Amino acid sequence: MEQHLADLLPTFDMPPALLGAVQYALAPGGKRLRPMLVLLSAEAVGGVRDDAMDAAAAIELVHNFSLVHDDLPAMDDDSMRRGRPTLHVQSGEAMAILAGDMMLSLAFEVLNRNVDPERASRLTRELAQATGCMIGGQVLDTVGSEWTDSAAALEAIHRRKTGALIRACCRMGGICGSADDRQFEALTQYGESIGLMFQIVDDLLDVTRSSEEIGKTAGKDVEAGKLTYPGLYGIAASRQAVESLRESAERAAGSLGGAARPLTELADRLATRTR
């Protein structure tokens, strides 16, 4: 995947400074969870990895676009990401805005260049819907919302902010692997479960670990007065929610048979991750 991303970027028509900024934002160091999910989901339904590489790259582009924009001073104002200065600290705010825009546009270009049109259009629809959902979540989280019920607000924000794109990873992997309806439904279930689980684990890490350990500024959520799972339900109940979502994810993966074994292992690792 690292190689695929590294080879892919210079094939697009970009001024050198913009290419450099996009490469900086996409440099190794992230978990690459989303592309991994795309590839494993394709394999889980009997597809081959090669057919899902571009879809995986597209999702990673969208994910990193959202990180670059979320880190901006007008948004979360983060100066560190993956142990390095964020892109706007490194290259200035204008470049960070434009490089983010470019990554989003590139994602759709990648999806539509080498795939058969039927699949390309389905993948594009899936990715565009998830991206829109994610941006809506960022609005609720950053700009504020009209919710009066905190529990409903938290669920809506989590589902949108991280859940939608993680769900799309599994569904897009399924499309690349030619999943039948039942398989597609199981991948959707799996994706929804680990999507919410992933965000609860993130919230837990924010309150329980130091910045050095997780590689980005810790304690920011609490400081910013943001809604979080541990903040609303406490640490014990949040850990319980993680456990129950892990089981739900593993049930869905289990229904896909032996080829989905790596998805089960991934759910395990995500439930117990420490960064």
Place this chain on the structure above:
Amino acid sequence: MEQHLADLLPTFDMPPALLGAVQYALAPGGKRLRPMLVLLSAEAVGGVRDDAMDAAAAIELVHNFSLVHDDLPAMDDDSMRRGRPTLHVQSGEAMAILAGDMMLSLAFEVLNRNVDPERASRLTRELAQATGCMIGGQVLDTVGSEWTDSAAALEAIHRRKTGALIRACCRMGGICGSADDRQFEALTQYGESIGLMFQIVDDLLDVTRSSEEIGKTAGKDVEAGKLTYPGLYGIAASRQAVESLRESAERAAGSLGGAARPLTELADRLATRTR
């Protein structure tokens, strides 16, 4: 077109505040040049307007995404647009960043929902390439470039910043109207000519008209020390370039026969516009 855009936006899944920001950015008041080009290009090759409405809306979304981001304080820092406060002045910087992101994402969602997949994928590729090209142009213009030759730099910036998307309007219209190769080539020629012409007229208006007359801050290019056609070649030579590009556009439109008559008239109007 206004009605189509107004009806389209609420069909997407967005928090009300985000929908409001997108509607504000897309409110009537612009020239709607790009959607008009899509529709007229489809008709010029024998297509019907209805088949091109979604492509026209997608392009207008991308155009307005780029205006909202270009106006941001970290970019051109513009406070007025079409005689109204820019979105970040109206709704804050975070919302302007996110609403711009949303419009870009929506453009690709619109293109892939009701069209046959073959056409949708071709349209998506065309739009994504033009969008990437435009963002690259904004990088050269805002962040600076490595050019030593001003004439080459100016041409590259103009081709990318406005030319690519205007060219894409004509080509996407052609795709929607099922243009044959010769028609597609003529639309491309037409689009390239009026794209460059449009930008030179813009540069001329910036130096010759007041802010009130053109509805946005005038004289900004000169003040910012930006490369412009009149700055580099003088006003008379710029007017001559407009004339010669208008003729080239009209030749291309002429080769398409009577159905392309509105494209010829549009080139005339764009060459002589005063705002």
